[in-house]
Amino acid sequence: MDIELRHIHKRFGPVHANNDINLTFLGGRIYGVLGENGAGKSTLMKILSGYQPADSGSILLDGTEVDYRNPQIALHYGVGMLQQDPLDVPAFTVLENFIFGAIGARGYRGHAAARLLREVCSRFGFELDPDTPIASLSIGGRQQLEIARLLALGVKTLILDEPTTGISAEQKTILFNALKSLAKNDGLSVLLVSHKLEDVIALCDEVAVLRAGKLVGTRALPATPSELVALMFGQILEPAQRIAVNLDNAAEAIRFENVTLRSKRLQVKDFNLNVRAGEVIGLAGLDGSGQELFLRACVGLAKPAVGHIHFEGRDMTGASFRQFLAAGAAFSAAGRLEEGLIAGLTLTEHTALMTEHHPVIDWGRARQRTINRIQTYHVRGTPESQIEQLSGGNQQRMLMALMPESAVLLALEQPTRGLDVDSARWIWQQLMVRRDIGAAIVFSSPDLDEIVTYSDRILVFYAGRVTEIPDARQATIDQLGRLIGGHNEEVPR
Amino acid sequence: MKQQAWLSRVSLAVAPIIVALLLTGLLVIAVGGNPLQALTEVLRGGFRDVASFAGVVNFWIPLTLAATGLIVTFTAGLWNIGVDGQITMGAIFASAVALSWNLPGPLLVIAQLVAAMIGGAFWGAVCGFLKTRLGVNEIFGGVALNQIASLATLYMISGPWQPPEGGSVRGSPPFPPESLFPVISDEFSVSLVMLIVVVISLVMIGLALRGTRWGLSLKATGQNARSALLLGVPVNRSALSAFIVCGMLAGMAGAFRTQFAFTSPSIRPLVSGGIGFLAVLVALVVARRISWLPLVTFAFSALLGGSAQLKAVLRLDVALVGVLQGVLVLTILLFNGLRTRLESRTSDRSGTSATPTPSVSGSEAVHG
Structure with missing residues (x-):
C-alpha cells in the first residue's frame, strides 16, 4: 500500500512535535524512521496508525484521503502498528489473544483461527504454541504473535516501534526475514522506528530522518552509520575555544572500579572511570545505550552488580541515594516533573524540602530563600507559584537552583532538554560557575554539539559498551558517529 | 468578576448536595414515601432531645478521629482502607487493659487510650510495612488486615474474654466500673475527655501538616514519591509514619467505641461499626482541607443520628441515610472532577493539576 503524508502538524502545548511533515511510503519497501528522542517520530507513527489525531494535514492511502479517529479505523484501512510493548492480554493464551483481536472484524471459529495461526507461524518460522499463556512468552514471542494477528487482520502497512529492543539475536533474524x-x-509497506542504526542499515531500503519535529531528509540505503548520525544530529559546529583546565592535582570526585551495572535490558560491564573535581564528562550515545544507567549509578539510584564506587575517596558501593545526597552528589533527570520536581507543590515548598531540616519549618525563611533563588536564577515565577505552572525553561532553572551549592558531583540527564538556545546557554553558564568552584559534572545529551562544547572528556555508549574519548577537543563528527552507531575502533590519542 | 467567581464556587459546593437530595428523593418516592417528610425527620431526628444529640456527638467523636487519621495517610498518597481494622485493633487493646488491669479510674482510662493508640499504630504499621517493604498495595493489605482484626475480636470474645455465664459470641463481659470514661451528665452522656482529645488531635494534625518538615514530606511523597525521593525525602519512612499516626488516632476511636457504642461498655463483634469506611468517604470529600473535616463529620453524624426516625415515624428503612451519604460523596467527587476539568480548560496549562486525593498509581511509587 502506498501512503502519503501531507503537511502533518501536531503540537503539544509549546512543543511542535510534528512540523509540516511531507512523506511518501511505497508498498513493497521497508522504511526506517530515524531521529533522536523527542524528534517527533513516535508522534508521526501514532498519527499514521490512528492512536492520536494530527492537528492538521492529511493522510492518503493509495491516493485516497482517509480520516481516521482511532486505531480500529486505521486497521480497517490496513494500517497496523506493533507497539514496543505489544498490546496483548497477559491472562490469555496465544490462541485466545489471536482471536480476541479479530473479534468483530472477522468472527473466527477457534479451529479456523488455530489453522490460520499455524499457517502464519510455519511461513515465517515463528514458534508459537497456541495454548501457551501470554504471560510466559518472551517479548520476542509476543511480538511474533502480534505480527501474526495484524497479518490475519489483513494489514497492508506494518509499523514497528523499536522492535529489536529486548529480543534475542535469533528472534531478530526471524523477524527481519519475515519483514x-x-x-x-506481499507488497506490504513496512515502517521501522528505531534508534539502532545497524538494524536500520541491515533491513531498510530507505530512511526518513526527523529532527526537532521537522523532516530533515530522506535517503536511500545503503549508507554508513556515520552518514546517518550526521543526518540525525545535524552538522557539528566548531567547538568554542575552551581553556584547558589543568586537572592533574584535582581531587577525585567519584571513581568506578570494575563496576558492572545491570538493568532489565542492558548491561554495562567492567567499567572503570575516575572523575576529578572540576571536570566535565559528556555522555553520548543513542537513547537507552547505558548513559541513564551510568548517571543513576553515580548517585546511588542504580546499584552496581559488581565492583566498587568511591565517592571522594570513600567507598560508597551500594549506598542509597540519600547517602549520596548527603555526601554531596546531586542528580537531575530528563523528565523534570516525573523525577525532580513535584507538581502541586509551590516553589517555596520545594525550597523548604531542600533547605529546611528542622522539625518545624520556618516558612518566612524558606520564602526568603526562594525569593533569593528566583532572583539569582532568573526564574519567572513567584514563591507561591506551583511548579507545574512554570514553563519548561523556568522549571529547569528552579531545578538548578535547588541543587546544593556545595555539591561535589552533578549528575545531569539531558540538562537542557526542551529549552531554547538562550535558556540552554544560561544553564551552562551556571554549570560552569559550579565547575569553577570545584564541582565535577557528568551529563548526557542527545545534542553532540553540547557534548563537544562543554566536555573535557566524552564517553560514548553503545548497547552498554563504553568508549572513552580522552580529549573532547579532538572529537570529530565522523568519529562520534561511528562510535554512536556501534563501530568500535581505536581511538586516536 | 470577583463576585462571579465567588458565586460559581458556592454553587459548585451546593450543587452536589442538591443533586444527591434529588436522587435520594426519587428513591424515597419509588418506595412509596414522602421525600420532604423523610428529609425533615432525618434533619430533626438527631436534635429531638438531649439524649439524641448526645448520640450524634458520640458518633462524631470516633468518626472525626478516624477521618483525621485518614487525612494524614491521604496526604501521603495512601488509600488507607485498613483504617477500620486499625479501629478494631485499638478496641481490642483497650479492652485488654479495661478487662485485666487493676488501676484507679483516671489512670485506667488513660491506660486504655494509650493501649488503643499502640494497638491501632501496630496495625497501621503492619499495613505500612507490607506496603513499603514488600510492595503489597495498601488497599489489599488493608482489606486483609480488616478481616483479621474482625476475626481477632471474635476469637477474644469467644475465648479468653468469654463471659462467666459462658458460650456466646455476643460480647465480652461488661467492663469494670473503674474503666468507664466519665460523662458530662447522665442525660448528656458525652465524654469530655474524648471531646478534648478530638480537638487536640485536629489542631495538632492540622498544624503538623502545615508547618512541619514531616507534613511537607508527607505531601511531597503523596504528590510524587519519585521526585520526593530525589529531593531528599525518605519516602518509605514518611509513608510508614503516616500509617502509624493514622493508626494511633483510629485506635483511640476504637477505645471510644467499646465505651459508648453498646448498652454497656464492652467489646463486641463489629465494634468499629463501619466507621472506618464512613471515614474514608469523609476524607474523600474534604480531601486535604482539614478545617472542613469536623463540619463534614458532624453532618454525617447528624444524618445517621436522625436515621432512626425514618423507621420509627415513616416506616422507611434506615439504610436510606446510607444511600444518601453514598450518593452525596459520589456527587461531590463528580462535581470536583467537573471543576478540575473546567479549570484546566480555562487555564493554558492542562495536565498535571493537583489531585485532591491519592491516585492508586501515584501511591504505587512509594514502594521501592
Missing part, C-alpha cells in the same frame, strides 16, 4: 518477505512477496 523482508512481507515487503517483497
Whole structure:
C-alpha cells in the first residue's frame, strides 16, 4: 500500500512535535524512521496508525484521503502498528489473544483461527504454541504473535516501534526475514522506528530522518552509520575555544572500579572511570545505550552488580541515594516533573524540602530563600507559584537552583532538554560557575554539539559498551558517529 | 468578576448536595414515601432531645478521629482502607487493659487510650510495612488486615474474654466500673475527655501538616514519591509514619467505641461499626482541607443520628441515610472532577493539576 503524508502538524502545548511533515511510503519497501528522542517520530507513527489525531494535514492511502479517529479505523484501512510493548492480554493464551483481536472484524471459529495461526507461524518460522499463556512468552514471542494477528487482520502497512529492543539475536533474524518477505512477496509497506542504526542499515531500503519535529531528509540505503548520525544530529559546529583546565592535582570526585551495572535490558560491564573535581564528562550515545544507567549509578539510584564506587575517596558501593545526597552528589533527570520536581507543590515548598531540616519549618525563611533563588536564577515565577505552572525553561532553572551549592558531583540527564538556545546557554553558564568552584559534572545529551562544547572528556555508549574519548577537543563528527552507531575502533590519542 | 467567581464556587459546593437530595428523593418516592417528610425527620431526628444529640456527638467523636487519621495517610498518597481494622485493633487493646488491669479510674482510662493508640499504630504499621517493604498495595493489605482484626475480636470474645455465664459470641463481659470514661451528665452522656482529645488531635494534625518538615514530606511523597525521593525525602519512612499516626488516632476511636457504642461498655463483634469506611468517604470529600473535616463529620453524624426516625415515624428503612451519604460523596467527587476539568480548560496549562486525593498509581511509587 502506498501512503502519503501531507503537511502533518501536531503540537503539544509549546512543543511542535510534528512540523509540516511531507512523506511518501511505497508498498513493497521497508522504511526506517530515524531521529533522536523527542524528534517527533513516535508522534508521526501514532498519527499514521490512528492512536492520536494530527492537528492538521492529511493522510492518503493509495491516493485516497482517509480520516481516521482511532486505531480500529486505521486497521480497517490496513494500517497496523506493533507497539514496543505489544498490546496483548497477559491472562490469555496465544490462541485466545489471536482471536480476541479479530473479534468483530472477522468472527473466527477457534479451529479456523488455530489453522490460520499455524499457517502464519510455519511461513515465517515463528514458534508459537497456541495454548501457551501470554504471560510466559518472551517479548520476542509476543511480538511474533502480534505480527501474526495484524497479518490475519489483513494489514497492508506494518509499523514497528523499536522492535529489536529486548529480543534475542535469533528472534531478530526471524523477524527481519519475515519483514523482508512481507515487503517483497506481499507488497506490504513496512515502517521501522528505531534508534539502532545497524538494524536500520541491515533491513531498510530507505530512511526518513526527523529532527526537532521537522523532516530533515530522506535517503536511500545503503549508507554508513556515520552518514546517518550526521543526518540525525545535524552538522557539528566548531567547538568554542575552551581553556584547558589543568586537572592533574584535582581531587577525585567519584571513581568506578570494575563496576558492572545491570538493568532489565542492558548491561554495562567492567567499567572503570575516575572523575576529578572540576571536570566535565559528556555522555553520548543513542537513547537507552547505558548513559541513564551510568548517571543513576553515580548517585546511588542504580546499584552496581559488581565492583566498587568511591565517592571522594570513600567507598560508597551500594549506598542509597540519600547517602549520596548527603555526601554531596546531586542528580537531575530528563523528565523534570516525573523525577525532580513535584507538581502541586509551590516553589517555596520545594525550597523548604531542600533547605529546611528542622522539625518545624520556618516558612518566612524558606520564602526568603526562594525569593533569593528566583532572583539569582532568573526564574519567572513567584514563591507561591506551583511548579507545574512554570514553563519548561523556568522549571529547569528552579531545578538548578535547588541543587546544593556545595555539591561535589552533578549528575545531569539531558540538562537542557526542551529549552531554547538562550535558556540552554544560561544553564551552562551556571554549570560552569559550579565547575569553577570545584564541582565535577557528568551529563548526557542527545545534542553532540553540547557534548563537544562543554566536555573535557566524552564517553560514548553503545548497547552498554563504553568508549572513552580522552580529549573532547579532538572529537570529530565522523568519529562520534561511528562510535554512536556501534563501530568500535581505536581511538586516536 | 470577583463576585462571579465567588458565586460559581458556592454553587459548585451546593450543587452536589442538591443533586444527591434529588436522587435520594426519587428513591424515597419509588418506595412509596414522602421525600420532604423523610428529609425533615432525618434533619430533626438527631436534635429531638438531649439524649439524641448526645448520640450524634458520640458518633462524631470516633468518626472525626478516624477521618483525621485518614487525612494524614491521604496526604501521603495512601488509600488507607485498613483504617477500620486499625479501629478494631485499638478496641481490642483497650479492652485488654479495661478487662485485666487493676488501676484507679483516671489512670485506667488513660491506660486504655494509650493501649488503643499502640494497638491501632501496630496495625497501621503492619499495613505500612507490607506496603513499603514488600510492595503489597495498601488497599489489599488493608482489606486483609480488616478481616483479621474482625476475626481477632471474635476469637477474644469467644475465648479468653468469654463471659462467666459462658458460650456466646455476643460480647465480652461488661467492663469494670473503674474503666468507664466519665460523662458530662447522665442525660448528656458525652465524654469530655474524648471531646478534648478530638480537638487536640485536629489542631495538632492540622498544624503538623502545615508547618512541619514531616507534613511537607508527607505531601511531597503523596504528590510524587519519585521526585520526593530525589529531593531528599525518605519516602518509605514518611509513608510508614503516616500509617502509624493514622493508626494511633483510629485506635483511640476504637477505645471510644467499646465505651459508648453498646448498652454497656464492652467489646463486641463489629465494634468499629463501619466507621472506618464512613471515614474514608469523609476524607474523600474534604480531601486535604482539614478545617472542613469536623463540619463534614458532624453532618454525617447528624444524618445517621436522625436515621432512626425514618423507621420509627415513616416506616422507611434506615439504610436510606446510607444511600444518601453514598450518593452525596459520589456527587461531590463528580462535581470536583467537573471543576478540575473546567479549570484546566480555562487555564493554558492542562495536565498535571493537583489531585485532591491519592491516585492508586501515584501511591504505587512509594514502594521501592
